[in-house]
Amino acid sequence: MQGMGGTLSDSNPLILAAFESALRHQALIVLILLLIAATAWVWPYTAPRPKPDAGPAGAADAADAVETSPPATELGEHPARKFLRISFGLLWIFDGLLQLQQAMPAGLPTQVVQPAAASSPGWVQHLVDDGTSIWFRHPISAAASAVWIQVGIGVLLLVAKSGRLSRLGGAISVGWGLVVWVFGEAFGGIFGSGLSWLFGAPGAVLLYVVAGVLITLPERAWAGQRAGRALLGSLGVFFVAMAILQAWPGRGFWQGQSNPHAAAGALTSMVQDMSKTPQPHALSSLVSSFASFDAQHGWIVNLLIVVALAALGIALLSGRDQVTFVALVSSSVLCIAVWVFVQDLGFLGGVGTDPNSMIPTVLLIGAGYLALTRQAVPAVARTEPLRTTSRRSILSSPAALGVTAAVASFGIVLVGAVPMAFASVNTHTDTIVTEALNGQPEPTDTPATPFELTDQHGAPVSLATLKGRTIALTFLDPVCTSDCPLIAQEFRKVDESLGPTAAKTTAFVAVVANPTYLGVQFVQAFDSQENMNMPNWYFATGSLAQLTAVWNAYGIEVQTVGSGGMAAHSDTTYVIDGNGHLRTILGADPGDNATDAASFAALLNKEMRAVAAA
């Protein structure tokens, strides 16, 4: 009902069913991809081998023969890179599986993205809004795409051990990670207030991006200790900077909570909120206990955190193996403690999309330590003489399996990326959004109740004067602040999409739905505000008695809410055929955030065309 708000619930059954259906379809495509990949790999085993004496075909083996590389000693994958590749591959898969949560299609923008951007400056919020608008318009394809993109990246990192495909995996994780960091995490909140390492600064996904960059580096970059020192040095600088930020006065981190009625410090408040989110009781008890402890000893807790961060930073900057090892162990303990007691494991309590920043931080430090202390071992010490190898044996080798699996993984990424790319350029909202909000169109076939009112120009308008046209009839409040202007704009879009001839064959009629502001001057002001100047647009009004009769005839409830609320009324649109028969009833509530902008228009367009054709 207009004036009473319409919300697209994250458990809306239509959305859930569509999400499951999309995932099933895409899973089928992935399965086909995997089958093709498996066939490509095993084909050399199963294809009939040409007989040696089969004339010209007998040269097949010779043709298949290729010359292998000359004897050489090649370095295998560096342990640090391997560690990063496998660990972040698993993280991406875990994140992808988290995207399977039912609440993702309708809940991610409002429960994750918008809260993340809430404390950021306006330009960040605008940027994030641009990103979330894609999700709002195409919730099913966006949510399903995120699953396959992230699972695909993870599998690609796991199976592509070296070479261009492996580095491609790193590059894709950088690209997608940046998209998520900017539009999903609002730059990790670095431009907002309350920035703290404890709360996930500078954004978990930025750490995935760092890992992706390192995986993208050529093998030679891992030679020596240079990569390890650079990584650990950067992390050291980061920890020192975070210590300074944590120690900065006036940001609420030195404060606990003197009594239950006093304002809580930043950390206490955060942990108290986390302890109240849905999660296993044992975990909420742990988090709640820490919240109580911090409330009583906020100053000491922050001092310990500041000292620990500064010490870790200095240790990592030292570049000495033994000190770095101590820093690795200490940071692991600290990170896991923060992960449990402050970040509440990151993915619990709501629509969690990743395990937050502590696990990736530990993994990066671990990789830095490995880069500093280990060297790559020779992968193949080729000392055998030059020989020829058949293409068949190459294809059936483990390396070929890796290449085939990597190509298949890239295909999984594309299964998500292609629909996401199409969604990002499609400004028309999927009709499922309006159907989820308002229900599906209801067919009917009864005579429409006649009415005689006055249009915005002061001229009479009635069903009789519009006979022969396909009519979209709705009810709008001319002084409404939210839904009615949106519905009017949807009517405009339908009119535009039906083309210039629609002016003579269709009519868009709104009847005033406000018991007080019903004069012609108000509908004129509304039309001027909304630029409703189409020749087949009629904003009809009349006396309260006339309007009440029309409202009753069409089942429209109009209520005075009072206390500063707008008049509440039903958001319903009827499609009436040229013979004056009601043919379709549609709900027209645009919902919160105008999530179905142009979605209702697409549905109404379809219904009007169907009625006109019938």
Next chain:
Amino acid sequence: MRSPKGTCIATTLTIGFLTISAGCSSHSGAGSSPGETDSAIGVPLATSVATTTGTWATFPMGHLDDPTNTFWEVFTMPSGGQQWAQHTPPNVADNGGLVIAPTLAGAVVGFRPSQLLSFSPLASTEDGGTTYTPGLLSGGLASVPDALSVSPGGHAAALTATQLLTSTGTFSTWQQLTTLAAVKTLPAGRACGVNQMTAVATTDTDIFVGLSCSSPGVVGLLRHAGSAFVSADVQLPSADAKDVVDVLRVVRYEQGAAALIGVHNGSATSYIAAWNSAPASATWTVSAPERVGGALISTAITSGGGFAVLTKANSGAMSAAAIAAAGSGWTQLATPPVGTAAISVAGDRSDALVVDSATFTDYQLTDGQWVKSQTVQVAIPYGSSG
């Protein structure tokens, strides 16, 4: 190889960035509630107006940190009455704020634009708010408490962000009298260095327009008599010659016109009231300045053309002061209760109108103390503007 120089540069840059971040973020969390002044030249919409027929007050209620769940309410108390009654005009969402203009028999209430509504519906009453008649301003009322004024003879004037409009009687047909751009080019406008139009008051013969000026020491108050705007020529004491001045309120009263002026000296603001004895008179009586600490959160028009100001310090402490009429001085009122949204002063009665979400509580000033006298639960229509 390790590069100490590179590490040092990176450390410096990172720490510098985070230092700036910390400095910025420590301030960015402070937001102003709907009732508070949000800029140096802003005048809060929360107000009360005492007239011969009764007192009108408007202030925000509900969830003040959520614009779509902040609803402005109108409370009235008839002259000689003891109880406030809620009389918010119905059937328009008023999240953007309300503007009240007293009339001879009642008041006109204007709805400020909000969300997708860009024009201002009006509602006039002659029975103390029991029933309202709809009206319309084709533009959006400016965000100042004196954006609308009605003379005893029914002449109306309205301010939008860029225009001054006038109407006669109907509250539905308006004509443009002047624009902000035109005011800036007037001799008086150039002397003022006009930022914005801040108030309008119309008598049956004159229209007064208050301005926010960028030129120090200049009081931006114009009078339109006949066909041209001229400076009303309000002079401040020479001690204020270097201070920036805003006209916060302009009202007509029985003897003429009155203005409340804010004089900004750095972060401190002093308040000065000015009256002319007759609309056409160029002679203004100016009060002594009253310095009241804290941000201005409400102003009031008291009976007889006086003013009251309500401020709130960073500590949350509230202060209030009132001045009765020409020739009188400012009086500091007792510290208002926490949550006071507006003060009303009508004759001998002073009220602190306190809001806590959906609860309105009236405190009366009795023997120098605020004494609770009435509580009203308001059915705030949460969620209706979402």
